[in-house]
Amino acid sequence: MIFTRRDFLKLSGPGLTLAPALLLEAAEKAAGAAGNQRLVVVQLTGGNDGLNTVIPFEDDSYYRSRPALAIPKARVLRLEGSSEMGLHPSLAGLQELHKEGHLAIIQGAGYPGPDRSHFRSMDIWHTANPSIAGEEKGWLGKALEQKPAALSGIHIGSESLPLAFNGERHVASIQNLDFIELLSGSKGARLKKIMRAVNAEPRTRGPGYIRGLANETLDTLDQILKVSQEPPPVEYPDSELGRQMKLAGQMVSGGYPARILYLGQRGYDTHARQSNAHTSLLGDLSGALTAFYRHVEKTGVAERVTVMVFSEFGRRVKENASLGTDHGCAAPMFLLSGKIKGCLRGPNPDLTNLDRGDLRFTIDFRRVYATLLEELFRIDSKKLLGGNFDKLGLFT
């Protein structure tokens, strides 16, 4: 029985998953290095202007289509190994990571029959189904169902749980970290002590089910509390995304059991006066991603975590009359990991062969999903995605 999104959203409140921590630790130890890969999904909501993110600075049509918004050639950050493509000036951190070989840029990611509606296109990315019609399970929700013992997920952010997690497994949503305060401070410590004592005792007659549940809940609360108290060895930007990535970094470094983490950044729907807004968003993104990578590098887990950055669509090639851009189609994705082979995949954007003014996609985003599902979690992507999508050789 499929949960409708409504049921699902109601049940997954500020809470935690059901995966018992002990079982997970044992599974991890047994599986060894290959079995404990983590995925961090960063969603850019609003439609990121890919053309100004990964820039074809040698292409004249780029400058002709965007007299006001095009990034001047001199300011574009060059990418190692490419003479035609570069990065937006705010992405210095990503430029460096690419040089070090940890960043893979997948150009022209999209899907056939592009939809330019925020909601529908985002739903398509979340369910990996371009012909979605009604409630469906999300790709991550299905992944969690496939490996209930090994995999658990967590959503960090104040929006409702993403459709990507829709499925039979419960997924937590950490909204304001306020529930952590339930157990912090001296009062919290005393309460915790009572609850541990109370839930440990088997009694002659009693609600055993609840005790077990309560213990699990306390365990996971404790874990989040533990990892979030360890100050990270790097500075994260002081922004919403920075704070979320900081917690993700702490979780990944501190051994928090969740293997799929989901967070995001909003504000990319730049229909007007795009320049400043986009610059500041990308700067924030680059800062947060770089800090995250350096964090996991320092704590030695960089090869066991992969960050995937995507947006629901790109934007039109031609700028509009309000110094902004309107909804488009294909756009680049980023993959960041110690285990990845840094590269610039996919053909450079072709500004002469457009689909009603938009860039055509060259790599189906489901190939990226397939790659991640198989390489990180050893899940049969064919069944999950409902089709055969060739992996991209991205991982070492």
Place this chain on the structure above:
Amino acid sequence: MSANLTARERLEPFRPGKDGPWDYAAAAHLARRQAFGAPRELVEKILELGPRAAPGALLEELDETPEMEAVADSQRRIGSTEAVQTWWTHRMLRGNCPARDKLALFWHDHFATSDTKVKDARLMMDQVQLFIRQGAGHFHALLQSIARDPAILIWLDGNSNRKGKPNENFARELMELFSLGVGNYTEEDIKEAARAFTGWHVKDRKFWFNKRAHDTGSKTIFGTTGNFDGTDVLLACLEKQACGEFIAEKLFNYYVGTPVDGELRKALGELYHANLHSLSPLVGQMLSSREFYSAPARRAILSSPADFAIGTLRNLGATAGAAHLPEEMSRMGMDLLRPPSVKGWQKGKSWLNSNTLLSRYRFASMLGGADENSFRVPWGKLRKEGPNRLFKLFFPGGLDEKIRKVILEEAGGDLKLMVTAIVELPEHQYI
């Protein structure tokens, strides 16, 4: 003891002294089940009334005070779902007749209608008021009334049910969920019943019998033929033996909570008929039976979010804050006026998973936390009464000595922490 009795004997009245002691713990057990929580005044009143008289008396209380009328009027005027939810939680928290609201909550779950589709909180309020007024009367009258309720007709696509194009939604749920239960009708019965209900429409937010859309042809339902209309179908359902058993069993599960076998089911059906379909005496008999006061029935039901939140507040003597309750209860899994489906809420163990358990802990923290004034818990009075009275208030039947000790040790000097710890105890999640 229950194991050796026949089903009929289990349903016979509890005899104080002979079948067990009639004490504070027993009275509190009734309070928790029939109303919300077990505040001292209520338990003492029940003790005085005695096990036979108490359930009926609790349902008879006058509950229309000027406060309740003023609140009902003001919330109806605002007309939003939150406003109407607050109206009801305020009734549950502060009303003189919580037994009626508890029974109305049962009917709200039984005839589950969700405002997400009805989109009219005032109609939902009308429906709840119907349950409050008629929920303890005759089931016949209740079913006839609810079948004409605009909210449920909108919910079950009444207006789409027309001659020549019948919509079976209403007829199916009527038989499957509202009166008979699975297995006591056939698909043909549903089809024909749907035809009988054609024309039962809603216009201008009121029930309207649309003559032109009504199918007046001959129909065969439960083996009988005639040109039945909706009222006839309702009567036919009500007269079936299965109906009495179905309703009585559901009420038994709600109020008593011990397992029901075939024999008990039959006995419950007989009880229903013996009371001539009148619900107050039926519920009264269940709640004054040997079975109800037997050991397996004590603390047998996992509290719903309403029982948990409102019961806790009533125990503590809190007087305000109904406006916060709908959201808290929703986090715990019970979004008032918006049940997840026409099947109502999944009860029992389904109330608890790690998310909803955490919401209960959050609520427990809220009681003594920063927002202390929102529920107006009389901390001064509780402090004067002391920790022992507090334990007795929440666990009149006693509490494991080890647990008591741990709580007193860690939180003995801090009453608010004690209350939080007590409310989070697994024992407290059962009523």
Place this chain on the structure above:
Amino acid sequence: MHPHSTRRSMALAFISFFIIQGILKSEELQECARLADWTPASVIGYAEAKMTGPRLRSFLSSARLKRLLDSSLGKAYRQGEDYSKLIDNLDNIEQATGQKPLELFDGLLGKEFLLASRLSFTAGQEALLLTRIKNPAAIARGRKAFAAAMEAATGSPFETRKLDHEGQAIEQAGNIWFAEMGEILALANSKKILEEAIDLAYGRTEKSAGASPPFSHLSDKKDYLIRASLRPTFIPVLAGQFGRKLDNPALSFLLSGISGALRDCKLMSASLDTSWSGISLGLTLHSDDSGIAEKYDPFFPRTTPGEFHSNLQKRGLLGSIRLSRNIHGWWENSAAFLDAQAAGSLAQASAALSMFFGGLNFQDEVLSQLGKTISLIFKNPPKARNGSSPSPLIPGGALIVELNDAKKFGRPFIVAFNSLVSIINITRMQQDSNAPSMLVRPEKVGEVDCYKVDLGLPGNAKAPGIEYNFSPSLAVTRNKVILGSTFDIVKLLVEESEKIRPAGKTSVQAYARDRLYIDGRALNSILGNNLNFLAAQQVIDKGIGLDEAKNELSVIRTALSYIRDLEFESFREEEAIHMKLGIGLITGNTIVEPSN
């Protein structure tokens, strides 16, 4: 004696006399016309008050006060905690000092006093109090009182150390130094500032606050009970706050002008006056010679004053807010007042609004057509005669924006209005296909076209809910765009607007005023109209009974009945900004308890 030598001796004597007089004169106490003349110029600011003693006496013995204290409100106050604390404190003072507090106050401070302050690195915050004593006996009584209090507190007899500053006796008690100079008593918490005051008193120096340029802005008018002046630039914490860029566009629209004036402000003066008919508080920001920076001009436009608002008030308003701004100027230069993110969000809003106005560029083509005054009007709806008013009964409101040429540029607003209604209809249709559509109906008021939104609510409702308060309407008159929550309020505004004849070209333009006005009685009516509703909300939130809730509301209504109105004005006068707050009171012979 030789006549020659006599004359010489006399001359010598005469000269010596003058010389000695001169020497003696330099040691003589000056006359103190203003206390500010004896205050050192280096102070950051000072507060002064006159005739507080007699005014307090007259207040306490007035018949009106007696009546107030006997009213229901007064009785409630006298039973409260605050009142008993006040009485206790007064009793304590009387016990400790052995004298009545009123006498002490009147004698020592009642005639005139001044309290000044300055910050210094060495001495921290220095304070100086100068007070004109009522009569010599008052000082003696004061000493006695203080001594008694100190003895009671410390248990040992009170003694002061006696010092001298160039001939003037100074006494020290702990951290307080004081000196008696004629009818002026000077107290300070630092010896240095007291000595400077003494020097001023004896004319040894002329550097007083009274004579210094910054404080010269202060007017000589004596229409205040208490007045304070301050030089804000000398307070380090504050100085950095003024004139900085804000992150909230609405806040900036309201306040950036004042913020800028504060930045350029050399002296800030505030005055308070009270009487039985009202309380008034005024604040003036005086800028220096360079004046208020030009970039703040959009906040202080010049307009022709008109009668529109005063006429409206006669028709019975609950309240009104009038803002005078050069909207286009502000929007265009928003980068000067807002930080990058806020300015960006304004740009995005501009783009979004362009869509509503049928594709016109909002900033350049719509805003530039707006006049310099924006008003918000609130009026209580009439209560329905048959008793079926909606509950809660919400006051109607309207937004009035001036348009330079409504004939040409009024159309886009009508288009925008219709677009908005359509969009809302479509959204509602998507959510609930049964929802009634909102229709826009044109109606004429005189010659003016109005557009009224019909919400599709069923008529004859027995218990009309909150939605019955609204019939949103738009009207475009000759020179105004009026958007109101009810058709009645728009009709009223259109009628008043049409009555006004357009100002001629020769009419005088003056700096426009910002004004906020609230009618106390109308405010009280809102409570009256919604008593049951508000009481029910109190029942839910506080868990009290209905009667108790209604009583609480009645007390609030009684308190409100003493307030006639509240008015706040802010305006520019060349290089000074004035802000005035006035609360009109009704404390006359008949205190009206609320009737409805």
